[in-house]
Amino acid sequence: DTGVSQDPRHKITKRGQNVTFRCDPISEHNRLYWYRQTLGQGPEFLTYFQNEAQLEKSRLLSDRFSAERPKGSFSTLEIQRTEQGDSAMYLCASSLGRRQGASGYQETQYFGPGTRLLVL
Amino acid sequence: RKEVEQDPGPFNVPEGATVAFNCTYSNSASQSFFWYRQDCRKEPKLLMSVYSSGNEDGRFTAQLNRASQYISLLIRDSKLSDSATYLCVVNQAGTALIFGKGTTLSVSS
Numbered sequence: 147d148t149g150v151s152q153d154p155r156h157k158i159t160k161r162g163q164n165v166t167f168r169c170d171p172i173s174e175h176n177r178l179y180w181y182r183q184t185l186g187q188g189p190e191f192l193t194y195f196q197n198e199a200q201l202e203k204s205r206l207l208s209d210r211f212s213a214e215r216p217k218g219s220f221s222t223l224e225i226q227r228t229e230q231g232d233s234a235m236y237l238c239a240s241s242l243g244r245r246q247g248a249s250g251y252q253e254t255q256y257f258g259p260g261t262r263l264l265v266l
Numbered sequence: 267r268k269e270v271e272q273d274p275g276p277f278n279v280p281e282g283a284t285v286a287f288n289c290t291y292s293n294s295a296s297q298s299f300f301w302y303r304q305d306c307r308k309e310p311k312l313l314m315s316v317y318s319s320g321n322e323d324g325r326f327t328a329q330l331n332r333a334s335q336y337i338s339l340l341i342r343d344s345k346l347s348d349s350a351t352y353l354c355v356v357n358q359a360g361t362a363l364i365f366g367k368g369t370t371l372s373v374s375s
Contacts, residue, residue, distance in 0.1 A: 148309075148311070179363075181362075181363075186274075186367065187367055188270075188353050188355075188365030188367050188368050189310065189363070190365070191362035191363070191364070194362060202361070202362065237309060237310075243360055254315075255363060256312070257309040257310050257311070258309060259308070259309050260308075260309050
């Protein structure tokens with residue numbers, strides 16, 4: 147157990163429904179990442195936050211996806227009007243990032259157990 | 267071309283064997299390198315970071331060749347419990363991790 151928790155662990159929904167997932171990072175971690183993993187693939191980056199600011203979004207993150215981290219602690223990922231292609235494991239990771247020198251940055255990302263989404 | 271490429275395997279080896287996994291990455295600006303382990307239907311877990319000087323952690327040895335943009339992982343004296351998918355991971359400073367597809371290892375008795 148890395149200390150990162152996700153809820154729910156499993157979600158089955160019908161196409162067209164909205165779903166929301168929650169991630170609680172390790173408490174002192176300032177960065178929070180969302181990834182998506184489909185069968186036979188490695189995790190793919192979706193978006194990340196530093197504290198409450200959303201700093202980067204992948205082109206994978208269509209306008210049906212929205213993520214928030216309102217108080218710089220837990221984060222939610224919402225998918226609106228789900229499609230069958232959204233079926234995947236959604237992974238959250240947190241890290242404590244530190245600047246190292248002029249251009250370096252040190253962090254280790256710790257993953258939560260993931261939320262498995264099945265869209266019927 | 268994928269940013270991180272790995273041989274997907276599967277690698278099927280007997281207990282006690284030595285097995286090596288290779289990985290190449292395309293972005294020369296990559297600064298950090300890792301091997302993660304992922305068990306079936308579980309989250310990825312950090313196995314080890316990879317440094318230019320090479321590093322060892324028990325039965326596991328990781329090597330990085332920046333000139334060739336090549337990363338390797340060597341597992342000696344394989345155990346049944348080593349059976350998993352091994353993910354090669356790179357990133358630039360302070361950015362998202364870029365994962366390979368993973369290499370599946372199956373160790374049998």
